[in-house]
Structure formats: structure tokens, C-alpha cells
Amino acid sequence: MKRLLLPAVIAALITAEVHAESFTITDIRINGLQRVSAGSVFGALPLNVGDPVDENSLADATRSLFRTGFFQDIRLAREGDVLVIEVVERPSISTIEITGNKAIATDDLLKGLRQSGLAEGEIFQQATLEGVRNELQRQYVAQGRYSASIETRIEQLERNRVALKIEIAEGSVATIEHINIVGNQKFADEELRTLLELRPSNWLSFFRSDNKYSREKLSGDLERLRSYYLDRGFINMDITSTQVSITPDKKHVYITINLDEGRQYRIREVKLAGDLKVPEEEVRRLLLVQPGQIFSRKVLTSTSELITRRLGNEGYTFANVNGIPETHDEDDSVSLTFMVDPGKRVYVNRVNFRGNTKTEDEVLRREMRQLEGGWASTYLIDQSKTRLERLGYFKEVNVETPQVPGVDDQIDVNYTVEEQPSGSVTASVGFAQSAGLILGGSINQSNFLGTGNKVNIGLTRSQYQTRYSFGFVDPYWTEDGVSLGYNMFYRTTDYDDLDVDVSSYSVDSFGAGINLGYPINETARLNYGLSLQQDKIKPGTYTVGEINDFIRREGDNYTNFKASIGWSESTLNRGVFANRGYSQSLSAEVTLPGSDLSFGRLDYSGQVFAPLSGDYALRFHTRLGYAERYGSTSEVPFYENYYAGGFGSVRGFEDNSLGPRSTPAINDPDQDPQPFGGNVLVQGGAELLFPLPFVQDQRSLRTVLFWDAGNVFSTRCSTGQNARNDASCDIDLSNLASSVGVGLTWLTALGPLSFSLGMPVKEPDNADTQVFQFSLGQTF
Structure with missing residues (x-):
């Protein structure tokens, strides 16, 4: 009726204005335009000069002008054979002001x-x-x-x-006063309520806001209830209705969920159907569902995914595996049939990289296990992605496998990376009254100029001390992944330029070494090294007794040839800020015949990550070390001792402050005992990795709650003229230092910046504590 009324009204208006007589338009005049151009009107008007018009054509013209949305009133009139159009434009919006929204x-x-x-x-x-x-x-x-x-x-x-x-x-969000679940018999109300994101008001609601009702959260909770029942065999479970009641003041909500549990089903048999493409016994080993088990939709879906990935490893990237349940109500059982449709075997056309603005393509390509031209393997594509993540050069690595247009059996593999800082740069300028101007700097880069090579350069120069160091590692010296590294260093101290001599001792050293690494498999490798080092000890005015004893027995100038062998393994998912997998290394180093000193050392370090829910994970780590002399050497050189305390060891204690202490110098009996280290190192700990609140991008941050424990012991500190007798001279694990605290590492353009707040739990005698610590260039 309304559709008929508008044309009738328009026709009546037009008839009244133009007297319902047909005429031929000799001109068109438009009155009332302010912002709308005449051209816009003529463009929308279906009439032109010279056209004959009648009631119907004028009504059509009026409707066309109204459809533009520019006008709130339109009138047509006739002056002779001139068509006059009177318009009233709709107003324009000058300002929009919104108040009260939060x-x-x-x-x-x-x-x-x-x-x-x-x-x-x-x-x-x-x-x-x-x-x-x-x-x-x-x-x-x-x-x-x-x-x-x-x-x-x-x-x-x-x-x-x-x-x-x-x-x-806006008012306030209505809070949930009660959630009532009706119809459940197999599971208690409290058990089901723990599945829900929405909760009645409680003392934690202020922090979690779980008592604020929203339609989206309720929908998610209902789906969680369905999944919970389906994963426990209740195939026919149904949520029959949901009532949400609001109090008259619109401040409180009562939710009632009515459900029908149905009966619990067990698996009667499991069958495979379709074209398997791989031996059936291999597929059956992937079946997580077995006859007699309670039906679970989650396990059913996981089994389908495992079979799909297995086919994907053989090049059937677009395989489709569906688990089809068939219920038998007579005995509450279900038969499962996995229907396998492998599709065509798919081959890789191109492997492409995007986002690596600094890193060369070759550095990424040599990590690829999926080759161009070969059939597409899901395992090899994922393995290649993992290897890129382990490099530590990238904040994030994503992979896509789009189908090649016009071809149904080829795909491209596109890796998209986001680069992050992969090294650290430090510089220092200082002044000391006794040493004068001190200039220092270092560069530690694991992706030097985007080549994937590791380079570190260090330089410190002052009036009395000079230090130079250089190291280089090519991780792909050969195409097979054999690595080659070498290093050189020079350190010297000249006390003659000092006004006063308060140093206990110094060691002038220079040396060089070479290292070869051989990959054993995808995650493990062997390392071999040879090095030459010459050391000269310079005692100071107040050199402690242990050092004087060592110089008296062994002299003050040593040339040592060292050989080392090591094994390492890593399944970590990322090179920096890993949260899954493990890594461990074992190395042995010994001086060779012809060296002035005879000693060796054995070191082990390991860590393992245990993912928890969400972005949370646990990390357990340990480091063990043992050094011992052999042959004619009286003891392990004191400057080769292990030290503990500080970052990378036991946080909450000053760097190198744990373990045995020295005896006072002969000419200074009041001298405080100094950390002297030992030949046995025991340390470890546990960390809870958690996301930092209110920070959206967590990829450059790591926050942890930590428990650290460790100490250094000596098996030979009770001999000689200046024998010591303290707790650290016996390997007693009850004497381990320990601390708890919180730590944060931030990846900056200059390198990782780490902070920690540590509170000692157990302090060994003479230990120096330090609650706040920070470091540039070291991560947790």
C-alpha cells in the first residue's frame, strides 16, 4: 500500500504544478542549489531540452532526483514550455561531537x-x-x-x-551473579563451570574481568562445553537452550544453560579407506584411536592431521583425510572410518624469500631442506622453517605454500622473515687517576654484513693496559655445513707507567686458535680445536699467597698447546628466545706434550624448555665443569679457574664472587680475602617464562621468574705454604648458593640488554650479594 501511495502523491503534486498538460521542454531551470552543482542535477535528470513530457515522465524525473540523496524536497513547475525545478538541499554535516564514551x-x-x-x-x-x-x-x-x-x-x-x-x-557492564547448568548428570556443576570463561563475581574478578557478561564470551563457553563432552564420548550431546536474565536495574545477569548429555560411546572398530599411498602398517602406527577407547573428537581430529602430514611428507600436499564416525545405538559404540583422498603428488616450483633486507638470500637458501623441483614434503618445509628460526637472525619466520596458477600439481614455497638485531656493539670512555684515559669497544656480530659469518672484535687501550681480540667463524666453510673458525688475542699490562702499584697480579697473554665443526645430523655436531697460548704472570705489590706459591713452583712464563673436542646438540625452536626443545654440549680440553703446564678440563652445559599453556614455559638449565692437572704440574693454573656469581650463573650475587677465597698477601696480613675460583663448577636453575603485561609485541622481550643455584669448589686448596680451609674447599652440594628473582631481556639495536632483581635465599660464607644487575650483550 505504501509503495502505491508515494507515486500517487508525487503525481498529484506534479499535476497541480504543471496542470497535467503534456508539453515539449524548451528550457530547464533549477532553483535552490547551494552546494550541489547543476551538472550533478542534470546528470541525474532523465529529461533533456526538446523532450515531450507528461505526468509519468515528470514523476520518474522526481524519483530520480530523490534517489541522489541530495534533496529533502523537490517541486516541479511549468512556466510556458520551461520546466522549473525547485529543490531544497539536505543540510551538510559541519561537526560531529561525541561525549561520554570510554x-x-x-x-x-x-x-x-x-x-x-x-x-x-x-x-x-x-x-x-x-x-x-x-x-x-x-x-x-x-x-x-x-x-x-x-x-x-x-x-x-x-x-x-x-x-x-x-x-x-555507557552505564556499567552487567555482572554475572549466577551460572546454572541444568541437565548434567555425568559431570558435576563445578567441573563444568571451570571450563567457562565467564564466571560469577568473585574476588579475582577485579583483575580478570571474568564476571562481565558478553554475548561473544558466552558463545565461546558453549562451544567449550560441547567440545568437553565430545572429547569424552558423548557424541549426541546437545545444548537445548540458553537463558540470559537481566535484573530490572540492568546491572546483574543470571545465566541458565540447559543441556542434554546423551549416552557415552566407545570405539568398536577403526578402518582405513581410500588410496593410502603409503604402506598401511605405517598409517596404522599413526592411529591414536583404538577399539575399546572412549570416543574423542579431539583424538579423531589429531589422527586425521597426523595421516595428512604423513601423506604431505610424500608430496601429497593437498591430501584430505576425514574421520567418519558411525554410531551403533544398540550397544553405544561407534565405528570410525578414515577416508583418505591423497589427490595429486605436488612438486615445488620455486622457493622464495621475503623480508630479508640485510641477510643475503644464500644464507637462507643453504638452510633449506626442501629443494626446488622435488616433491613437496611437509616435514622438509617445516624443518627448513625451523632451521631459519634457529639462526637467531629473525624475529619471526612464516611460510606459505600457494598453488602455482594454471597448474594443479605445483606449489611455490614462500618464506617471509622479519629481521632482528643479531649482535651487540659496546663502547666505553673513562678516566682513572692511576691509568689515565681508558678507551674501549667491542663488536660481536653473528650475522656479519648479512653473510651469516660470526665476527667479534675487541679493543681496550689505556695508559697501562692494552687488549686486542679478534674472532671469526664461517658456519658453512663447505657446502656440507663444515664450519671453520679462528681467533687471536693479545693482552698486556705495563706497571711502570703507574704512579702506584696496587694490583695483586696481571697476566700478559697472546695466542691464536683454530676450530673445525662437523655436522653429525640435523641437530648435532662435533667440534675440534687447536690453540697456542703464551702467558706471563706479573705479580703486584700485594699479590696473594697462592699466586706466589704457584710462581715459585712453576715459574712465571708458560707456553701451552691445547687440543679440544666437543659435541653439541640442539633442538631449540629458535636461536634467540627459544621456548621449546633442548640443547646440550660436552667439551674436553687438554694441554699437549711440549706444553709448560699439564692440565685439562671437562665441561657440560644443558637446557630444556617445557611449554605450558599460552605463552608460558618452563626452562631448566645446568652447567658443570671440572679441571685437573696431570704430569708434573702441581695444580691447575689459578687463572684457568672457574668462577660463579652474576649473569649466566647465580643472579643476586656479584660477578665471580662465589667459591674459594684467597689468603692475604704476606706483606698485607689485613688484606680482605678475594674470590679465587676453583677447579669444580656446579650450577643450575629453573625459570618460568611469562609474557609481560600490557606489551603487545613480545617477540623482542623475555621476562622470567628464576631460581638459580650454584657454587665453585676446589679439590686442591689445602696444600702449599698458604693453605686455605673454607667450606668451598670441599665439594658439598649443601653449600650451594641460591637466589630467586625476576629478570627481563630486551633485544635492542645495540644488542640484548638484560636486567635482573635477585634475592639471595642461601648465602655461603664471604659471598657478596647484589640485588640489581644488568648486562649488555647477554641473554637469559
Whole structure:
């Protein structure tokens, strides 16, 4: 009826104005235009000069002009054979002012208004404003703000403009007072309520906001209930209804969930169907479901995924595996049939890399286990991704396998990486009264100039001390992954340039070494090394007794040739900030015949990550070391001792402050005992990795709660003229230092910056504590 009324009214208006006589248009005149151009009107008008017109054509013209949305009133008149069009334009929006909103940001509201056609400078339509007001009301209701109200005001301005004022009273989110679950018999109410994200108000609600009702959260909770029952054999479980009741003041919500559990089903038999492409016994080994088990949709889905991945390893990337259950109500059992459709075997057309602005393509390509031209293997594609992540050069690595256009059996493998700092740079300038100007700096880069080579350079120069060091490792010296590394260093001290001599001792050293690494498999490798080192001890004025004893027995100048062998293994998922997998290394080093000193050392380090839910994980780590002399050497050189305390050891204690202490110098009996280290190292700990609150991008941050324990012991500190007798001279694990605290590492452009707050739990005698510690270039 309404559709017939509008044309009738328009026709009546036109008839009254033009006297319902047909005529031929000799001219068209438009009155009332302000912002709309005449060209826009003529473009929408289906009439031209010279056209004959009657009632129907004029009615069509009026409707066409109304459809532009520019006008709120249109009248047609005739002056002779001139068609006169009188229009009243809709006002334009001058300003939009929104007040009272907190839960939804003003910019988000203005963006939504703009998408609906309400924005400054646009034509204003009352119907659009009403629609927007109703939509805003629905959004607040979806957030559980049932008492929210939206008021709109229109203020008329000069030059046919309006100012829109939207006043929002958001109210408060309705809180959940009670959740009632009806129909459950196999599982208790409390057991089911623990599955829900929504909870009745409790003392933790202030922090977790789990008592704030929202429609989306309720939908998610209902799906969790369904999954819980389906994973426990209740195939026919159904949520029959859900009631959400709101109190008259719109501040509290009562939720009732009605469900029908149905009966629990067990698996009767498991069958395979379709074209398996691999031996059936291999597929059956992947079956997680077995006859007699309680049916579980989660296990069913996991089995389908395992079979799909197994086929993907053979090149059937687009394989489709569906687990089809068939219920038998007579004995509450279900038969499972896995229908396998392998599709065509797919081959790799191209392997592409994106995002590596600094790292050369070759560095990424040599980590690839999936080769171009070979069939696409899901395992090899994922393994290649893991190897890129283990490099430590990239913050994130993603892989996509799009199908090659026009071909149904080829894909491209596209790896997208996001680079991150892969080294550290430090520089220092200082001044000491006794040493003068001190200049220092170091560069440690594991991806030097994007080549994948590891380079470290160090330089320190002062009035009395000079230190130089250089190291280089090519991880792909050969195409097979054999690595080659070499290093050189030089350290010297000249006390003659000092005004006073307060140093206990110094060691002038220079040396060089070479190292070869051989890959055993994807995760393990062997390392062999040879090095030459010459050391000269320079005692100071107040050199401690142990050092004087060693110089008296062994002299003060030594040339040693060392050989080393090591084994390492790593299954970590990332080179930096790993949270899954493990790594361990075992190395042995010994001086060769012809050396001035005879000693060796054995070191082991390991760590393992245990993922928890979400972004949480546990890390357990340990480091063990043992050094011993052989032949004619009286003891392990004191400058080869192990030390403990500080970063990478036991946080909460000063660097190198744990373990045996020296005896005072003969000419200074009041001298405080100094950390002297030992030939046995025992340390380890546990960490809880957790995301830092309120930080969206966690990829450059790591926060941990830690427990560290460790100490250094000596098996030969009770001999000689200056014998010591302290707890660290016996290997007693009850004398381990321990601490707890929190730590943070941030990957910056200059390298990793780490902080820790550690509180000692057990302090050995003479230990020096340090609550706050920081380090540049070292991660947890």
C-alpha cells in the first residue's frame, strides 16, 4: 500500500504544478542549489531540452532526483514550455561531537560513522543517524552494558549546515551473579563451570574481568562445553537452550544453560579407506584411536592431521583425510572410518624469500631442506622453517605454500622473515687517576654484513693496559655445513707507567686458535680445536699467597698447546628466545706434550624448555665443569679457574664472587680475602617464562621468574705454604648458593640488554650479594 501511495502523491503534486498538460521542454531551470552543482542535477535528470513530457515522465524525473540523496524536497513547475525545478538541499554535516564514551574510543566511533555515511562535509540524512544510533546501542548491549543510552541532537547552523551531538551514557557492564547448568548428570556443576570463561563475581574478578557478561564470551563457553563432552564420548550431546536474565536495574545477569548429555560411546572398530599411498602398517602406527577407547573428537581430529602430514611428507600436499564416525545405538559404540583422498603428488616450483633486507638470500637458501623441483614434503618445509628460526637472525619466520596458477600439481614455497638485531656493539670512555684515559669497544656480530659469518672484535687501550681480540667463524666453510673458525688475542699490562702499584697480579697473554665443526645430523655436531697460548704472570705489590706459591713452583712464563673436542646438540625452536626443545654440549680440553703446564678440563652445559599453556614455559638449565692437572704440574693454573656469581650463573650475587677465597698477601696480613675460583663448577636453575603485561609485541622481550643455584669448589686448596680451609674447599652440594628473582631481556639495536632483581635465599660464607644487575650483550 505504501509503495502505491508515494507515486500517487508525487503525481498529484506534479499535476497541480504543471496542470497535467503534456508539453515539449524548451528550457530547464533549477532553483535552490547551494552546494550541489547543476551538472550533478542534470546528470541525474532523465529529461533533456526538446523532450515531450507528461505526468509519468515528470514523476520518474522526481524519483530520480530523490534517489541522489541530495534533496529533502523537490517541486516541479511549468512556466510556458520551461520546466522549473525547485529543490531544497539536505543540510551538510559541519561537526560531529561525541561525549561520554570510554569503552569505545572516539576514533573508532568516528570511523564507524564515516563508514555509515556520517562524516564532516557529508550530506546529512536523519534515517542514517537513527540507524547509527541503534547500531551503537547494539554494540554496547553486546558488551553487557544494558543500561547504556544513546541520545542524538541536531543543531541547525547557517548556510544549511548542521552540528551533530551524540551523547553516550555507557552505564556499567552487567555482572554475572549466577551460572546454572541444568541437565548434567555425568559431570558435576563445578567441573563444568571451570571450563567457562565467564564466571560469577568473585574476588579475582577485579583483575580478570571474568564476571562481565558478553554475548561473544558466552558463545565461546558453549562451544567449550560441547567440545568437553565430545572429547569424552558423548557424541549426541546437545545444548537445548540458553537463558540470559537481566535484573530490572540492568546491572546483574543470571545465566541458565540447559543441556542434554546423551549416552557415552566407545570405539568398536577403526578402518582405513581410500588410496593410502603409503604402506598401511605405517598409517596404522599413526592411529591414536583404538577399539575399546572412549570416543574423542579431539583424538579423531589429531589422527586425521597426523595421516595428512604423513601423506604431505610424500608430496601429497593437498591430501584430505576425514574421520567418519558411525554410531551403533544398540550397544553405544561407534565405528570410525578414515577416508583418505591423497589427490595429486605436488612438486615445488620455486622457493622464495621475503623480508630479508640485510641477510643475503644464500644464507637462507643453504638452510633449506626442501629443494626446488622435488616433491613437496611437509616435514622438509617445516624443518627448513625451523632451521631459519634457529639462526637467531629473525624475529619471526612464516611460510606459505600457494598453488602455482594454471597448474594443479605445483606449489611455490614462500618464506617471509622479519629481521632482528643479531649482535651487540659496546663502547666505553673513562678516566682513572692511576691509568689515565681508558678507551674501549667491542663488536660481536653473528650475522656479519648479512653473510651469516660470526665476527667479534675487541679493543681496550689505556695508559697501562692494552687488549686486542679478534674472532671469526664461517658456519658453512663447505657446502656440507663444515664450519671453520679462528681467533687471536693479545693482552698486556705495563706497571711502570703507574704512579702506584696496587694490583695483586696481571697476566700478559697472546695466542691464536683454530676450530673445525662437523655436522653429525640435523641437530648435532662435533667440534675440534687447536690453540697456542703464551702467558706471563706479573705479580703486584700485594699479590696473594697462592699466586706466589704457584710462581715459585712453576715459574712465571708458560707456553701451552691445547687440543679440544666437543659435541653439541640442539633442538631449540629458535636461536634467540627459544621456548621449546633442548640443547646440550660436552667439551674436553687438554694441554699437549711440549706444553709448560699439564692440565685439562671437562665441561657440560644443558637446557630444556617445557611449554605450558599460552605463552608460558618452563626452562631448566645446568652447567658443570671440572679441571685437573696431570704430569708434573702441581695444580691447575689459578687463572684457568672457574668462577660463579652474576649473569649466566647465580643472579643476586656479584660477578665471580662465589667459591674459594684467597689468603692475604704476606706483606698485607689485613688484606680482605678475594674470590679465587676453583677447579669444580656446579650450577643450575629453573625459570618460568611469562609474557609481560600490557606489551603487545613480545617477540623482542623475555621476562622470567628464576631460581638459580650454584657454587665453585676446589679439590686442591689445602696444600702449599698458604693453605686455605673454607667450606668451598670441599665439594658439598649443601653449600650451594641460591637466589630467586625476576629478570627481563630486551633485544635492542645495540644488542640484548638484560636486567635482573635477585634475592639471595642461601648465602655461603664471604659471598657478596647484589640485588640489581644488568648486562649488555647477554641473554637469559
